[in-house]
Amino acid sequence: MASFTIGDTDFLLDGRPHRVLAGAIHYFRVHPDHWADRIRKARLMGLNTIETYVAWNAHEPQRGEWDASGANDLGRFLDLIAAEGMHAIVRPGPYICAEWHNGGMPVWLTSTPGIRLRTADPVYMAEVTTYLRRVYEIVVPRQIDRGGNVILVQIENEYGAYGSDKDYLRELVEVTRAAGVTVALTTVDQPVDDHLDHGSIDGLHSTGSFGSRVSERLATLREHQRTGPLMCSEFWDGWFDWWGGVHHTTSADAAASELDALLAAGASVNVYMFHGGTNFGLTNGANDKGRYLPIVTSYDYDAPLDEAGEPTEKFWALRDVIAKYADVPAEVPVRGSAAPTFEVALRSHGEWLPAAAAASGHDQPPTFDALAQPSGVIVYETDLPVDAFGGRPTAVLAFGDVRDRAWVSVDGEPVGTLSRTLHERVIPVPAGRRLRVVVEEQGRVNYASRIGELKGLIGGATLGGEPLTGWSAQPVNLAAVAGIVASGVDAEDASAIAPAGAVALSATFDLEAPADLFLDTTAWGKGFAFVNGFFLGRYWRSGAQRTLYVPAPVTRTTGNTVVVLELEQVEAPFARFAGGLDLGQTEE
Ligand code: GLA
Secondary structure, rough: OEOOOOEEEEEEEOOOOOOOEEEOHHHOOHHHHHHHHHHHHHHHHHOOEEEEEEEEHOHHHHHHHHOOHHHHHHHHHHHHHHHOOOOOEEEOOOOOOOOOOOOOOOOHHHHHOOOOOOOHHHHHHHHHHHHHHHHHHHHHHHHHHOOOOOEEEEOOOHHHOOOOOOOHHHHHHHHHHHHHOEEEEEEEEEEEEEEEEHOOOOOEEEEEOOOOOOHHHHHHHHHHOOOOOOEEEEEEEEOOEEEOEEEEEOHHHHHHHHHHHHHOOOOOEEEEEEOOOOOOOOOEEEEOOOOOOEEOOOOOOOOOEOOOOEOOOOHHHHHHHHHHOOOOOOOOOOOOOOOOEEEEOOEEOOOOOOOOOOOOOOOOOOOOOOOOOOOOOEEEEEEEEEEHHHHOOOOEEOOOOOOOOEEEEEOOOOEEEEEEEEEEOEEEOOOOOOEEEEEEEEEOOOOHHOOOOOOOOOOOEEOOOOOOOEEEEEEHHHHHHHHHHOOOOOOEEEOOOOOOOOOOEEEEOOOOOOOOOOOOOOOOEEEEEEEEEEEEEEEEEEOOOOOOEHHHHHHOOOOOEEEEOOOOOOOOOEEEEEEEOOOOOEEO
16 A cells, blocks of 8 residues: 655655645536546646645535535546546645635535634534535545545645634544544645744644745745645645736746746645636635625636636646656647637527515515525515605615625616625615615625625615615525526517616527537626526626636537526627637736
8 A cells, every 4th residue: 555644854655755746626616527637637737646625615505415426526536636647635624715605615604603613613613523524535535545546635724814723723633533534634824924823733734825935935834844845735826816807817937937946945836726717606705805806707817727728838837847857748738629609699588587575574684694595696675665755856775785786776777786896885766666676696705704704785774864674585596597598488589689687698509519618798797607507607797707618518519508697788689609718808
């Protein structure tokens, strides 16, 4: 049986010094039929290991409904890595950050009243223990000392940036060891003294997360991790994007020279990301450091493999660097064939948002969390009291907080929008009867203290300064709506003129063969798109992202259906498929 241990100066594979050359691929961001392809390409860049987080909320969106099949089949992902002759590193969190919804934590967990996240709180730890045991049932038999390929498991994630509860870290280690994990355990922190101090405990091997100033970072790490190999567990070779921002790119040359410095210093590495993939569906996270910035659908990350799995300039630059230090296979990835470009007219299915149930009498609009709706859309309605207007044509409607975007209308007439990003929560509304507020949860914060915050219309509503009560709420199941739309009932030809407002649209198309597609969203406003029932994710005119990636395995030769659930306004009623990724404007 093979062994992998931490020696005085190096990782030891079967007792011999070994450098970990890892690349991150999150199985939950890649279509499962593409896993093998992306893993192979990592080996062809010269990597010997694949690293993945485990996203708790992907496996258990509702408490007790654990799923480790299909797109959640972590065991199969690890086996495919093994089949490629590569090692694996598993980072099960329970908190993962990763620009992923709620940092990976299920909403049912974070909305548990009184729960103290990421601490030794017994209520929190009981749930974490159940979760980790399930993950380790998959990981334990696949460890290297049991004939598998898993060489390292990480405890928590950048914990030193968040807390300092060492009992919590100790309990995570106990659960991990009790479940049968025998490989070495690591922690990762940004190489800052405080973070490294708080983020680890004796017996865990500290590693760093950084993408530049390598020698300085390694020196700081060495002060905290006095013996054993130095490892950069997240070598940031690119960055993520948020709606309304630019598409971030970093120079391949700069990434290559930083990697060169790291490898020249003898360190081990995990390239974050090797292949970023996509935040399909409603899985994107958000940051909020004073301004709420939801992450876009693409997680391309400007990584060596782009969102569609094609090698970029960075792939070749990093491969050249790795070749200075290790054997790199002579084989190179074959480029996929060009994506078909075409345009189809969309049919309109009219308004797709439901009415809220008849007055259900909530004094305050219930949160997404109270309605067990992790993300997406809820429609709120109430009747406006006539006397609130006091004979005036308008009155001021105010909410404590809008999380995250609201479309306000009165008696069916649009009034305006409220954007959390712009700190908007007050709007004048015209005198009328029925107030309707459609709220979109745009992605849960994945970093720092706002993890687990409640979503929806928070802190109650007032009209003209008086509490506005009598709310009803209707959660919307977007996938179910898209399914009904795809069935084609009530469709009208929309090709002559774009229908006004929030409408559902669809089209069918054929292909010569299943293929990766790039759905151009620039003619649409804001909404959600599906192909053959597969939820591609959100689109938004605010960009920077302009195409949604459609993985080939969800397409077929005949009878493909694209469904668009528009919230604002389409400009042209067409679905255009572009020749490649367009992630938008980069910084000049
Ligand atoms: C940190 C986290 C990662 C990710 C990166 C930024 O290092 O550990 O999960 O959020 O930042 O992409």
